[in-house]
Amino acid sequence: MIGRRSPSQQRGKDEPEKPFWISFADLMTALMVLFLVVMAIALLAVTRTVSELEKREAEYRADIDNCMILAVEAAKRHEGVRVDLRRNVIDFGDRARFAFNSSLLSPEQEGVLRRFVPELLSMADSDSCKRVMKRIIVEGHTDKTGSYLANLNLSLMRSQRVLCAMFKTDGPNPLTDAQKAQVRDVFLVGGFAFSASKDTPEESRRVEMRIEFLGIDEKRVKPPQGATGGFGTCAI
Template structure:
């Protein structure tokens, strides 16, 4: 009887050890599998990170190249504009014409009384003489061999003071700007170089009193009544877009 109990206990102990060994082996296999899975996931993650890094490097390089091109274009456009402004300021520095050259934009400004009488769109005789002296020099610079490939527009702008309504002054300013262009192309106006080329890019705009001139934070009515000659470069619009992108 005792022998049977011992044999039974021996069998039970052997069975328990077998089960424990089986559980341990299964646990080891599970851990090994998890390690392998973790290693694969880690390798995939490293591979993806490497690809992302290489892609980011390529994207950064492309962006840097784009920015460099944009900077070069800005530099070129600003350089051309600066050269034109410098040429204008030099040409009219000692001129006896009653005008001002804006050192920032290159706009040429004539006070209102130079070309027109009050509320009139007819150019005075003295105004015609001013134009006859000014236009050949001005157009000679803008449409010179050095710059004519860069200039897209030449604009004659009429401006008024705030007396009267907006529409009245808009009509007045537009009429004055148009009268200047008409005078330039009148039969009596002296011939000048690039006159034919000028006809394809010159325009006349009336601005009413929307762009006044200030002096000590107050509108200067006398200076606000004026005629301006401005120009635009072919790359001006592109430059504005680039500047917006650069700010972003």
């Protein structure tokens, strides 16, 4: 009859609505997808961090290499001066050797140092060196003759004598006040007894300049202000 509902329609209306329940398989699938997304994000972050660290390390090494290249080029312009790249050391050879039990430099030796040091200062002011160079340590050495403390004191006097040559106002090739201020800020004196001796006593009585670099994450410490008395002079 027209307008009469079929039994099937009647039953569909009378049945209560069933709640929607996600199946266990669907739940596990969703959790797995979420896990994979989280892992992908974490791996991407780790990869990016590693890549940035590798990039920083590569730039750090490149700056050190470029800085040492400048040191080598400077040494080539001065007879008898060489650079030990393994130790980052500038060796003056017989151009800055000392007599037995002496810390005095001849006027000629002082002239050699005053001609070379401005090139080191220019090197230190280059972009590469400014990013990674910490300081230049002037290291005095002795031969094996004498006691440890006596030789240690002598080696310190020899390294100090190199700085004295930089601050002298007389003699050839004097440094400008600006260069002296840079020497004060960049150079540091140090000494060794016979722990770093060479093959012969004559070779051991020497002075070297070691270039020291910052660590990759080390922050540069601002140098202290100069003394109010100016640069001063060294006693003979």
